[in-house]
Amino acid sequence: MSDQLKYRRILLKLSGEALMGDADYGIDPKVIGRLADEIIEIQRASVQIGVVIGGGNIFRGAGLAAAGMDRVTGDHMGMLATVMNALAMQDAIEKRGGFARVMSAIQIHDVAEDFIRRRAIRHIEKGRIALFAAGTGNPFFTTDSAAALRAIEVSADLLLKATKVDGVYDADPAKHSNAVRFERLSYDQVIERKLAVMDTAAIALCRDQRMPLRIYDMTVPGNLMRIMRGEAVGTLVDAG
Ligand SMILES: Nc1ncnc2c1ncn2[C@@H]1O[C@H](COP(=O)(O)OP(=O)(O)OP(=O)(O)O)[C@@H](O)[C@H]1O
Numbered sequence: 001m002s003d004q005l006k007y008r009r010i011l012l013k014l015s016g017e018a019l020m021g022d023a024d025y026g027i028d029p030k031v032i033g034r035l036a037d038e039i040i041e042i043q044r045a046s047v048q049i050g051v052v053i054g055g056g057n058i059f060r061g062a063g064l065a066a067a068g069m070d071r072v073t074g075d076h077m078g079m080l081a082t083v084m085n086a087l088a089m090q091d092a093i094e095k096r097g098g099f100a101r102v103m104s105a106i107q108i109h110d111v112a113e114d115f116i117r118r119r120a121i122r123h124i125e126k127g128r129i130a131l132f133a134a135g136t137g138n139p140f141f142t143t144d145s146a147a148a149l150r151a152i153e154v155s156a157d158l159l160l161k162a163t164k165v166d167g168v169y170d171a172d173p174a175k176h177s178n179a180v181r182f183e184r185l186s187y188d189q190v191i192e193r194k195l196a197v198m199d200t201a202a203i204a205l206c207r208d209q210r211m212p213l214r215i216y217d218m219t220v221p222g223n224l225m226r227i228m229r230g231e232a233v234g235t236l237v238d239a240g
């Protein structure tokens with residue numbers, strides 16, 4: 001491990017929606033390229049990295065169900081959307097000289113390895129960036145829960161939720177311009193105050209397994225390395 005860095009192994013959850021950049025669908029190559037650069041930078045500084053990417057830039061099961069589709073089919077489409085995002089990130093990382101492996105929770109052998117916990121740990125120990133795709137593999141979950149689950153399974157030191165807001169606020173900052181940001185919260189405070197920055201199942205899993213979580217703004221270049229150095233970027237959620 002690098003002497004200057006605070007973390008040895010992290011699980012990074014990237015918002016699918018944020019990959020769109022200024023578009024309203026899909027992936028902006030500039031956004032995914034910049035994120036790949038930041039991930040490679042911390043890997044080269046000896047941080048071991050697992051990544052979960054959401055699918056909100058393509059499909060969400062709940063949205064498809066609201067439009068009349070069977071919910072489980074919609075969730076399958078959402079999970080497959082996360083596979084597409086992971087493949088795009090694998091490509092972006094490899095184009096920049098990094099090493100990455102997509103591991104899917106749904107068997108899709110022609111395009112990705114299966115998620116096998118011990119192999120995943122081996123990949124990240126060897127400096128490969130493991131991209132955990134297809135969420136948990138089960139409908140009615142989200143990639144927030146998948147990220148909490150994978151962070152715990154690979155014994156990460158920290159779960160990072162990279163999003164479009166710079167932390168957790170007392171109300172949704174996208175809707176309330178006077179919302180106030182927290183520096184630090186306990187898991188129970190997030191759940192009791194119904195702070196909707198991450199789903200409750202994911203927070204409860206982190207709480208039960210004492211997985212520290214930091215929510216930060218991924219649109220600010222350099223934030224990932226700042227956090228690795230121990231800077232208090234965003235909001236920390238832990239046992240308090
Ligand atoms: N109390 C709160 N503090 C901060 N953000 C909040 C809060 N309540 C709701 N939000 C909203 O939560 C959103 C988190 O969004 P993000 O797109 O990262 O999540 P996601 O749905 O997990 O990602 P994906 O796009 O991959 O599905 C922010 O855009 C913010 O507007």
Ligand SMILES: O=c1ccn([C@@H]2O[C@H](COP(=O)(O)O)[C@@H](O)[C@H]2O)c(=O)[nH]1
Pocket residue numbers: 016053054055056059060061062074075076077078079080081082134135136137138139140141142143144145146
């Ligand atoms: O474990 C999981 C994870 C995800 N899904 C479905 O995929 C979409 C996209 O994920 P987001 O977390 O919303 O970005 C999600 O809406 C679900 O429909 C799932 O079913 N199971």
